[in-house]
Amino acid sequence: MTDAGLSAELVAVVMAVDRGRPFVVASGEPPALPAGPLRADEESLQAGVREFAREHMGFELGYVEQLYTFADLGRSTDGRRVISISYLGLTRAEISGSERPTDWSALYDLLPWEDRRHLESGTGSDRLGEEIEAALQRWSGDDGDRLERCRFLFGYDERVWRPDLALQRYELLWETGLVAESPCAAKISALTAGPMVNDHRRILATGLSRLRAKLQYRPVVFELMPEVFTLGELQETVEAIAGQSVHKQNFRRAVEVQHELVEPTGDVSHDTGGRPAKLYRFRRSVRQERDQVGTKLPIPRAAR
Amino acid sequence: MTDAGLSAELVAVVMAVDRGRPFVVASGEPPALPAGPLRADEESLQAGVREFAREHMGFELGYVEQLYTFADLGRSTDGRRVISISYLGLTRAEISGSERPTDWSALYDLLPWEDRRHLESGTGSDRLGEEIEAALQRWSGDDGDRLERCRFLFGYDERVWRPDLALQRYELLWETGLVAESPCAAKISALTAGPMVNDHRRILATGLSRLRAKLQYRPVVFELMPEVFTLGELQETVEAIAGQSVHKQNFRRAVEVQHELVEPTGDVSHDTGGRPAKLYRFRRSVRQERDQVGTKLPIPRAAR
DNA sequence: CCAGCAAATACTCATTTCGAGCATTTGATC
DNA sequence: GATCAAATGCTCGAAATGAGTATTTGCTGG
Numbered sequence: 001m002t003d004a005g006l007s008a009e010l011v012a013v014v015m016a017v018d019r020g021r022p023f024v025v026a027s028g029e030p031p032a033l034p035a036g037p038l039r040a041d042e043e044s045l046q047a048g049v050r051e052f053a054r055e056h057m058g059f060e061l062g063y064v065e066q067l068y069t070f071a072d073l074g075r076s077t078d079g080r081r082v083i084s085i086s087y088l089g090l091t092r093a094e095i096s097g098s099e100r101p102t103d104w105s106a107l108y109d110l111l112p113w114e115d116r117r118h119l120e121s122g123t124g125s126d127r128l129g130e131e132i133e134a135a136l137q138r139w140s141g142d143d144g145d146r147l148e149r150c151r152f153l154f155g156y157d158e159r160v161w162r163p164d165l166a167l168q169r170y171e172l173l174w175e176t177g178l179v180a181e182s183p184c185a186a187k188i189s190a191l192t193a194g195p196m197v198n199d200h201r202r203i204l205a206t207g208l209s210r211l212r213a214k215l216q217y218r219p220v221v222f223e224l225m226p227e228v229f230t231l232g233e234l235q236e237t238v239e240a241i242a243g244q245s246v247h248k249q250n251f252r253r254a255v256e257v258q259h260e261l262v263e264p265t266g267d268v269s270h271d272t273g274g275r276p277a278k279l280y281r282f283r284r285s286v287r288q289e290r291d292q293v294g295t296k297l298p299i300p301r302a303a304r
Numbered sequence: 305m306t307d308a309g310l311s312a313e314l315v316a317v318v319m320a321v322d323r324g325r326p327f328v329v330a331s332g333e334p335p336a337l338p339a340g341p342l343r344a345d346e347e348s349l350q351a352g353v354r355e356f357a358r359e360h361m362g363f364e365l366g367y368v369e370q371l372y373t374f375a376d377l378g379r380s381t382d383g384r385r386v387i388s389i390s391y392l393g394l395t396r397a398e399i400s401g402s403e404r405p406t407d408w409s410a411l412y413d414l415l416p417w418e419d420r421r422h423l424e425s426g427t428g429s430d431r432l433g434e435e436i437e438a439a440l441q442r443w444s445g446d447d448g449d450r451l452e453r454c455r456f457l458f459g460y461d462e463r464v465w466r467p468d469l470a471l472q473r474y475e476l477l478w479e480t481g482l483v484a485e486s487p488c489a490a491k492i493s494a495l496t497a498g499p500m501v502n503d504h505r506r507i508l509a510t511g512l513s514r515l516r517a518k519l520q521y522r523p524v525v526f527e528l529m530p531e532v533f534t535l536g537e538l539q540e541t542v543e544a545i546a547g548q549s550v551h552k553q554n555f556r557r558a559v560e561v562q563h564e565l566v567e568p569t570g571d572v573s574h575d576t577g578g579r580p581a582k583l584y585r586f587r588r589s590v591r592q593e594r595d596q597v598g599t600k601l602p603i604p605r606a607a608r
Numbered sequence: 609c610c611a612g613c614a615a616a617t618a619c620t621c622a623t624t625t626c627g628a629g630c631a632t633t634t635g636a637t638c
Numbered sequence: 639g640a641t642c643a644a645a646t647g648c649t650c651g652a653a654a655t656g657a658g659t660a661t662t663t664g665c666t667g668g
Binding site: 535536552578579580581582 | 642643644645646647648
Binding site: 006007008038040042043044045066068069071072073074081083085 | 310311312342344346347348349370372373375376377378385387389
């Protein structure tokens with residue numbers, strides 16, 4: 001049944017990690033994820049996303065996966081129904097600090113509370129975290145369910161922080177009016193600089209959640225890595241996405257134990273600051289197989 | 305951008321399990337999943353699916369989750385682009401053998417190779433399995449990649465059978481022309497009685513795959529259970545969905561270890577055929593929490 | 609050339625989890 | 639009261655995990 005007011009678009013969450021810093025394609029003011037109308041001649045949506053990235057951003061996506069389809073009313077500012085089919089795309093683009101193209105944004109500028117790497121060992125003053133905790137406390141009041149939900153999602157009171165709950169955390173912050181997009185975000189929500197277009201921050205959080213979850217059981221990290229890399233760099237990338245650090249020795253054990261996941265190139269890298277590191281390459285041959293199955297890289301589903 | 309030829313619909317994979325027999329709502333000839341146009345006044349799609357089930361099937365869905373959005377060209381028999389947003393819904397409807405409403409189909413009539421409970425202990429003659437293996441063998445020929453893929457998905461040569469790869473298996477069978485919907489399914493594909501509408505069997509396989517995967521880390525089984533149940537019944541349901549059986553003692557250990565997942569009602573059930581079984585109820589209170597997190601019920605990700 | 613640093617790499621160890629099997633309990637049935 | 643079938647209880651070894659300690663190695667500044 002064709003509906004006069006119906007339109008469909010593709011929205012992409014395209015991520016890359018450069019030396020421990022995760023980026024996402026988002027540009028404009030307010031920032032927006034890349035999106036385009038669904039063209040009538042596209043055979044497959046997946047291919048459509050790839051082509052879109054190629055044409056508009058100028059690079060190949062190594063990995064593409066459908067995320068979620070948003071179609072609720074009231075998503076966009078005008079009242080029409082827009083169906084947004086969102087995709088996650090990973091690439092190896094190098095976004096170096098200096099002349100970074102304007103359409104890459106630092107991921108954790110858009111979702112600041114999701115990066116916890118700084119406050120891990122010892123005493124990082126966690127102003128943001130404390131602010132959130134206080135605000136959530138206020139919001140919860142005496143409501144036990146609310147309290148429990150906050151505890152659970154943000155790891156208060158001895159509970160663990162689970163990186164892959166990024167989406168649920170966003171939704172909680174949205175409900176409580178702490179992100180700029182919230183309908184009830186009256187006051188300055190210091191958490192996010194300003195709003196993003198429509199529900200793009202939610203879509204972004206969806207992508208991050210999915211990627212973090214996937215990291216634990218699929219070899220997707222390699223889509224973010226250059227051809228050859230050291231185990232340290234691999235770990236750094238995982239940590240960048242997960243937003244928290246992992247035990248180094250156990251990380252390499254996990255990689256080594258995965259039979260034939262990576263292979264040494266024979267060379268070593270000297271810009272480590274210490275002992276040179278062996279260089280490895282991802283064994284693409286196992287990819288098709290592993291792609292469907294499991295590869296377990298140890299992102300602590302639990303930290304603290 | 306409104307496209308004249310664009311239309312969107314909701315498709316639902318609604319499942320229930322009755323005494324170890326899984327069912328899905330599908331009716332007609334050829335069988336079709338329930339589907340309806342996306343209405344302009346629906347606030348949220350999820351609510352739309354619930355309402356659809358209520359109105360057209362007459363029951364409440366206990367759990368609803370978006371599956372995937374199919375929008376590739378060439379999905380339906382006429383050439384227009386249809387966007388199908390598919391949902392998985394679970395319910396506790398009791399579909400008793402005798403007067404089962406005509407719109408419930410036995411799940412494994414539609415995906416026969418996905419049920420392996422019969423051939424587990426010892427010697428079930430697995431005619432279907434052998435037929436598939438032979439056909440896949442023929443299809444593979446000398447192609448190493450093809451061989452590996454078959455081995456991997458169907459667990460040949462000492463490899464394990466992973467229940468949650470149902471979708472990938474369907475796609476392989478589709479490619480090889482072994483399911484009735486295949487474009488190249490010239491001969492009688494004995495695997496499936498006849499075709500299903502459009503790509504509904506693929507959607508069904510998507511739902512099964514997702515449900516099986518979810519079973520391992522989310523307490524979704526309980527949406528398929530009546531208010532009170534024995535651990536044996538719980539296990540029976542898990543096995544029905546997984547398509548294979550699990551170690552009984554370990555299953556109950558896993559349930560018990562999950563602190564406060566279920567609680568005994570105090571009553572016992574006598575229609576067990578042996579020692580009476582304690583009755584339990586799902587602790588709905590933990591649901592909200594667990595829903596977002598993890599519950600580990602032991603479906604062997606690996607069998608054999 | 610040497611001391612010392614930083615990071616890579618190598619081992620160790622206790623704890624938990626997991627798969628599998630044996631043993632016991634308890635009503636129903638004949 | 640013997641027998642059966644299923645629930646329930648317990649044990650054991652293998653494997654996976656989390657968290658250290660120890661060692662190697664090239665670079666750097668003096």
